[in-house]
Amino acid sequence: MLDSAGGAARRRLAGDEGVWFFITADLMMFAVFFAVFMTARLDEVALFEQSRQRLNPAIGLLNTAILLSSSWLVALAVHAARAGRREAVSRLLGLGILVGSGFAVSKACEYTAKISAGVTLLTNHFFMYYFALTGLHFVHFLAGMAVLGVCWRKSRHEAIDGRFLVWLESAGCYWHMVDLLWIFLFPMLYLLRAA
């Protein structure tokens, strides 16, 4: 992002710089998870393939669309905040939260269907990773929704100033990270076929 000051332009990270440390650490942690998953997959390719086919890629795609749409709305809210348009910020954030909540509904339906069919994280190694990784991602999702909720409340009751913008940009960056993790999880769990 470019930030003009005193006629000179300098580059700065969006949001609080410290939040990037959180995001980087989290991405590294998930990178380890992905590596562990892929290594485990090498030992049981047939089982992983057979188990993968029990997942519904259409739901995975729906989840991807929900998260990306929600992120887009939050990005629009950031632009609106930079322009000082309070009503638009509040509206877009509310929409982002509303659309994002669809992920919780979708995930709840997916988990319920799996558990009802007797598939749990103890079924086999594939489903251990499936439930553990998507569960950890879901905890990140819930934290993101909570932070967006705080931003939405602030947008209605507090000034749309530089301090608020840092809050909102930080929340937006985190929310994009939640997307990014899902963008890796979706193909890895739902689409990756045995060679």
Next chain:
Amino acid sequence: MTERLKYLRLCAWSGPAFLAIFIVFWGILGHNIPPLPADLPAQAIADHYRLNANEVRLGMGMSMSFAVLYMIWGLAIAKVMQYGVEKDNDVLSTIELWGAGLTVVPLLVSSSFWLAGAYRPEGLDDSVLQLFYDLPWLLIDVAYMVTSVQMFALGVAFLKDERAVPLVPKWLCWYGIWVGFMFVAEVLMPFFTSGPFARHGVLNFWIEFFIWFFWIVALSGYVLIAIGRLEAEARGIVVDARAPRLAPAGSVANA
């Protein structure tokens, strides 16, 4: 003015002291770094207690003796929070101190179970000794939230520091919040006896414990420096601690 900062350095050093004692006695002598794999048969766990009883007795005795250092370290952090960044509201420092204090509970109680396993292992069944190894691991792992709230509270408080150079850097605040957040993976541990989520797994032991250890070391360093800075501020050496840092004389400010 510096009277209220008295003893704080000693308290802050309790953190590294706790960690050193914990690693040596709980971890190495107690055979918990690394833990015995959760998928070992009961007989192997029982053999461990019977063969290493004295090491475990010493390790857990020392671990229980010095676990309280973690609370004392937490007190140093709470005081730096109160004097350094909190104004009229000490809720976060209170949560931090309670979190540190409550972290001592699973450390003490779980160590007492390992100690019980090593007390008279020759007279107990293998499955009982296995229980005395499993139970403390379940406790020390799944009681993670008492430590997480400590990390969240101090992270949020120090993020509010308005100094040009904060007492605790933002990256460390966020790192602590992240570690506290990632501890949630410990909830998975009771479901597994093998793999990355088991008590000896890549995630639930090697990553989770060592990111916590690193946090203790890094935070202790910054808290010790912060105490010195608060002393200087109290003596008036830094007139306006919240003023932006001035460029050194003669330097050319970058546009």
